[in-house]
Amino acid sequence: MADFYKLETLALHAGHVPDSEHGSRAVPIHQTTSYVFKDARQAAALYNMEEGGHLYSRISNPTVAVLEQRLAAMEGGAACVATASGMAALHCVTTMLVSAGDHIVSTAQLYGANINLLKNTMPRFGVETSFVHGRDLDGLKAAIQPNTKFLFCEMIGNPGLDVLDVEAVAKIAREAGIPIVMDATFCTPCLFKPLDHGVNVVIHSVTKWMGGHGTTIGGAIIDGGNFHWGQKDADGNDKWPTLAAPHYALDGIIFWEEFGPIALSQRIRAEAMYNFGPSMSPFAAFQLLQGIETLPLRMERHMENTARMLDFLTGHEAVSWVRHPSLPDHPDHETANRLLPKGAGSVIAFGIKGGREAGAAFIENVNVASHLANVGDAKTLVIHPASTTHSHISAEDMKAGGLSDDMIRLSVGLENFEDLAADFSRALKIARKVAGDRS
Amino acid sequence: MKIGVDGNEVHLSTGGRTHEAGRPFVMFLHGSGFDRHSWPLQSRALAYDGYNVIAADMPGHGLSAGAPLAGIETQAEWALKLLDALGAPQAVLVGHSQGGLIALEMAKKAPQRVRAIVFIGSAAAIPVNPQLIEQAENDRFAAYANMVDWAYGPDAHMHENTWPGASHIHYALQVMSMSDPLALSTDLKSCAAYSGGEEAARGLKCPVMCILASQDKMTPAKAGKALAGLIADCEMHVIAGSGHTLPTERPREVNALLRAFLSRLDAQAAA
Structure with missing residues (x-):
């Protein structure tokens, strides 16, 4: 061999x-x-x-x-x-x-x-x-x-x-x-x-x-x-x-x-x-x-935190939907299981009840997570693609690319997960309040 | 370039320069399961030094048409026909591994066509593990992986390379994958069956250089030294730390030795 x-x-x-x-x-x-x-x-x-x-x-x-x-x-x-x-x-x-x-x-x-x-x-x-x-x-x-x-x-x-x-x-x-x-x-x-x-x-x-x-x-x-x-x-x-x-x-x-x-x-x-x-x-x-020297170790931790974050977001009362290929309702779930058995990446897309304003409130109120235009950092990152990374493409291409106006892109980092969960809980609570004020 | 031999199209590299009348020929002969891409770091260098370079894919190897040729003797006959087709009356032969056996046999069949020989990682006999032959016949990609594993030294396994950005291991796996499915097994069986090496080596009258590698697991330096001992006019060099695939693992040392050897030949010819 x-x-x-x-x-x-x-x-x-x-x-x-x-x-x-x-x-x-x-x-x-x-x-x-x-x-x-x-x-x-x-x-x-x-x-x-x-x-x-x-x-x-x-x-x-x-x-x-x-x-x-x-x-x-x-x-x-x-x-x-x-x-x-x-x-x-x-x-x-x-x-x-x-x-x-x-x-x-x-x-x-x-x-x-x-x-x-x-x-x-x-x-x-x-x-x-x-x-x-x-x-x-x-x-x-x-x-x-x-x-x-x-x-x-x-x-x-x-x-x-x-x-x-x-x-x-x-x-x-x-x-x-x-x-x-x-x-x-x-x-x-x-x-x-x-x-x-x-x-x-x-x-x-x-x-x-x-x-x-x-x-x-x-x-x-x-x-x-x-x-x-x-x-x-x-x-x-x-x-x-x-x-x-x-x-x-x-x-x-x-x-x-x-x-x-x-x-x-x-x-x-x-x-x-x-x-x-x-x-x-x-x-x-x-x-x-x-960075590459520690990539294999980091990817394991990225995937561990991603799995925990998916559990946290799924069913959260302030979250309207969660998308990740590891979730059973994702259209490529079977493909991901077959081709990506070690994990389907550490980016999660999710929607916040209350639309764009609630999403903005969430992004502006996270402290551990950073609001910026990047993914794959060791630190947790969040962004609203419709107004930033994908703002230069047409509404038609947005739709073809699977984007929506209320979408938050989350790149899960390597922080202690309990700290991340606490940060998200607090920011989602504020977002929920914004959503409530609008309804 | 392409040229016909025995009705089949042969792909060969001239090192990027068209052959010119009056220039000496250098013919590179690749090893088992490999092709002309064993020599990218020698063929261009010598072509621009002023030699007419021939680095061909043997039939069924690389892009050359036809079935792989069985038997070192048959392969040597084919290589002599390639010299005919290219109008090369004589050439310095540079053979890596199995290519060294082909060079020995060419010199035995047509000594007047062989100006000198450089053996690289070669020997008078190359025994082959029967299990590897069986694997090459039944699971060629596994055999390629084993060959590449054994053929490269410790630095190449760590992907150190003089050619920026390239991987010895994955380059070699792709080179081997390009050939006819029967190319490797045919070559290995040809090496295993060849028994005329010692006699051919003893009969060599031309200048010879042996370049060996201290970490060679395919044709250990000990076997290369034994070959050198059979030859009347032979200089020998052992490159420390290299594996079997010297031309790409240690191109700088190999090319320096090749250039010095060729310069001496040219000086002798001019004298």
Whole structure:
């Protein structure tokens, strides 16, 4: 039996072996823009992707590389490229796979900025996206066109908490010969490893649970290495010419020919990082590595507190509804039980009796929980998506994404649960009073 | 690039540069169940040093068509035909693991075509555990995992890499998964059955270099040293801490040795 290191060990060690000269046990912060070349030949070789190494920190950096290798190891990917944010990760993958005239199929249950990039930004560059509900498998299949270059999805939709039956969707994508790109931010590899279920490229906002401390913005692209980019279209042309046809630089390198399983990540580094420059800083990578070291432990506690919070909210007299995939009335309950046995994430959506005003009263009166625009922090967070994170999307898209006006998004943190429950009890009591005043 | 051999399409990397007349050829020969993606950190480097590089997928491996070839002798004949197809009168052969056996057999069949040999993590004989062969036939993905586990050293298992962001382990698993389902079992059976290595090694007249790894569990350094001992003109290097997959685990050390060896060959040719 093969004996590879397990997730908990990888979270602490992967990507870093102490150097022989100094022996630093912690990952050193290489706070440098650039690297002295040994000689002219080595300089040329680094630019030409003949050998590994670093030439300029917009392209790669030793501290960032440790984070990248750690994430590749934890997700089971062939390679990883870290980016300045999760949105930069989606932007880089999208622009490296599509060109004007191409098409994307996406599930509709997405984070607002993901929707905006695909729905409002990419069409200006000639790339259209068809949005289909993740449970509409026939609709997803029908939406795939000859010029569709990838299928995009989130494992747990933000903030509607729809869970994708990714194995069924992967079968559709596989039969159509297109890759699946999944945003798996809400799961982390502790709860779900998409590459084991037919996904080809995983992206993360590592700002969230991965970092966990709420100090650092970052993103990551994990290249599964499990897709054949050399396929031809019906006319016999390369379907993914950015990977299978000669590059504009590097002597016309063909990434698929030279790098095979890591063709996409190398194109991202050679074009997206070069030309867009959404690189992660070495200090950010260091901060994120500190967080990832404890990720497996934290995810266990996140899920424990989430289960207790669901018990607390369900049936509370001030709460009109509670949504989480682990609850039997959630439409994806069976899917979540099957695909997410370690937990369906630590975000809960719920409604407060009394609508928007009561919701605002709750949010303004919690003390332990923080009202802010983030999820996945070690601290408990609350927000009203309709007026904040999703305020830039239309009422129609809100509905398609499973959002309502009275919805509170709760990201359950790691506090002592009794303190959290006391905080929520007090704030809900005030919210109930507001609701009572209105009725 | 693609080229036909025995009616089948062969995929090969030239290291990103088109072959040019008059340049010396270097042919890389991959190991069991792997393909040309064993050599990304050597093929481009040597191509831009000025060599005509050939890093091919054997039939049924990677993107090359055809069934996997059974038998080291048959594989050597195929590699010589590939040299013919590419117009290469002679080449330096760089063989990793099973690729070393193929190089030995090529030199035995056509010594005039072999300018020199570099054996990397190889030996005169590569016995294979019958259970691994059986697993490769019946549960190939489990066999890939075992191969990758044994083929990589301790640093690679910890995902340390000179190539920023890449994972040796998961890269290798994907490379192996791309090949014909019978590629690994055919290769392992070919290694197990090959018994002509010692005789071929004793007959070598060309310059030879052996690069071995101290942590090699697949072809232990002891076996590589025994191979070196059979060869009249052989230099040997053992890279401390590396596992079997030296070309990607320790590309800097391997490339420095390759470059020094090739430079000496070129200097001798010029003298």
